[in-house]
Amino acid sequence: MPFWRSQGGISASANAGAAGVKRSGRSQAVHWIYPGDWLILSAGLALVAGLFLRTPAVADRVTIKQSGHTFLETGLRLDRLVAVPGPLGTTQVEIHGGRVRIKADPSPRQLCVKQGWLQAGEAAVCLPNRVSVELGRAAYDSLNY
16 A cells, blocks of 8 residues: 555545644655755765866976877977977967967868867867877876876
């Protein structure tokens, strides 16, 4: 027999109303949520909010590769324009104001140029010219150590 029916076929709420017991306005679902459940729910929401509000990673190194081999690895402090030779011609990588981008490339679609300034952890890859630029941190991590 389901839990919401009493033995006489009358629902528990109708039986309570007939006996003069005042019912609360809360729904049945709220009675099944305990204080510990609210604690776990609020902790989970706080964790999700913390992940969204954390400070972004700060990049301090740029690695330029040509045909899979490291062409140049340098810091972002000095502003410069780096010319990287490739099979189609020269790719120009601009480092300016602590940011990096591919300024010019001889590739036909210019996808890596259209990517613009890179954020920490991003990479721009010019496949036809076999040039890639990665922006990251100088410290070792557990995957690359």
